[in-house]
Amino acid sequence: MNHHDDLSRREFLASVLATGQRPSRLQRHGRYTPESMRHPGKMLPAIASTVIDAFTRPRDVVVDPMCGIGTTLVEAIHLGRDAAGVEYEPDFVHLTINNLRHAQAQGATGTPQIVCGDARNIATTYRGLRGKAALVLTSPPYGSHTHGHIHSGRDNGGGKIHKRHHRYSTDRGNLAHQPLPGLLDGFGRILAGSATLLRPGGVIAVTVRPIRVKGELLDLPGLVIDTAQRHGLILTGRYVALLAGLRNGALVNRASFFQMLETRRARERGLPACATAHEDLLVFQATGEGEGLR
Template identity: 30%
Template sequence: MCDGVVGSGPRYRPVGEEPATAALSVWPTGQHDEISQLRDGGYVADTAADTERVVPAVAASAIADYSTPGEVVLDPDCGAGTVLVEALRAGRHAVGLTPNARWWNTARANVTAAKRHGAWRDGCVLDGDPRLLASVRAAGMAGRVGLVLTALRPRAGSVVDDADPAHAMARLTHALRQCRPLVRPGGHVVITLRPWRHGGALLDLPSRVLAAGQAVGFLPAARCVAMLGELRGSRVVTRASLAERRAAARDRAAGVPTLLSVHHDVLVFRAPALAEPATLAAGEPPSLVVSAPPRPHATDAGTDAARDGWVRAA
């Protein structure tokens, strides 16, 4: 059970007030560490235990760039509810689902805390998996969701390094398929991806997520980098935990070239407009449009290796 709010609560942006900056393909979302973000954002203590959560600063950036005040933001696998809180803070309606009883309680507590601190008051957490989106309970949401924002999560109760990536991808594809009828024409889907290793190898999950989004009828719109490290001039300062540093040191000592992660990948899709085809022509290669000059791929800091199937060579 959650036991109170961490910190004194955040300062909220007035509804309708949006940043004047254009969307970038590299998001400076690591200027404050995640624990500070949770504390300053008024999240309940148990939120930190959801290690696969969407980082609050990443959620806030995606919501500001890919939705407008008053729209519905949906997270079909909301965990502890960081997406819901950031949506409410930004003046959006928020709907989340989770089949996990612990995260359902935590997410509800976070939504209640956000409302108590003056956030937009229309937010709810449903106890169920994405199949609920096809039921009568979600009928009123058809074509009304402006943004689906979620993270690729491993199987409930497992951790990333031990989880089956195929199972996680199947769950995500199922969730996207259930969300598709709810997203308004021109609406967006944003998926965040943590660096994920399986059997010691770094996986190329972005290409799989890209294929999954296209398979259910979304169009690729952008591929972005959400920084976890702090930008200090031309330097990136990692915020890796002591446990992560020790794990990387052990891997390197064993001959596995492992570097500390400094970002999450972010894939952005768009729902076709009414007069637009929902899928690409047969044989046409997918393309991504970014709003800034191309940047080097950096799933691990300083690494730019070629991809091959699931696994990217170290």
């Protein structure tokens, strides 16, 4: 039995992870800098910490090739793991650095490093970590715009609703601007490059949810699985990481204003839409086969 098998059986006996018990803003309050809240696509800290705790041990290396504000890195060093990240956007790199400094000031003992660059080149960027990472944990971008935050009429004296912090990137070179085929191709290259950093028994974990494009629901988790398999990875686990809370046997809705608005509009058009209550957590291991990096 390898390290991954031991941890997955011990920690992941349940297929549903109660990672949404506290709202995201409370999970981040005091643990992340206020400025980093403007990133429009942050990973839920409880998801990151649960996965890191389950699949690694202290002093192990955790990698996030698309680290955003550094949630994976922050949670890793708080748990005594070493962490390495790549982020394309210089602005988000600064947010990550500040979050890591904040974590260290709070007593985090792990050692972090971050590089501003293209994650499609991660095998070269972090060649010194080849064969050393116990876990790669990341999430693909969902587009150049997300729901972001709002100022509602309640906030501005009854005026119009204003959206803010919803633009992920204005750089056309960012993978978030690619149409779906290009996004999957780029993400496949990132997965393949990340796999070269794994030690024997190491895993790649991806959090992803279905998305709607022009009203059509796309099975993005399924597409990520297909992409990973084409690049020499095999799916070894699939879990539900709740974004909603659990209380008295029922779900507590944590959906954003815009998620609820879009859900209502879809239903008005006759689409049986629901607000997202979870993310798929996909766990992969390398087989040594597949297309790999070109």
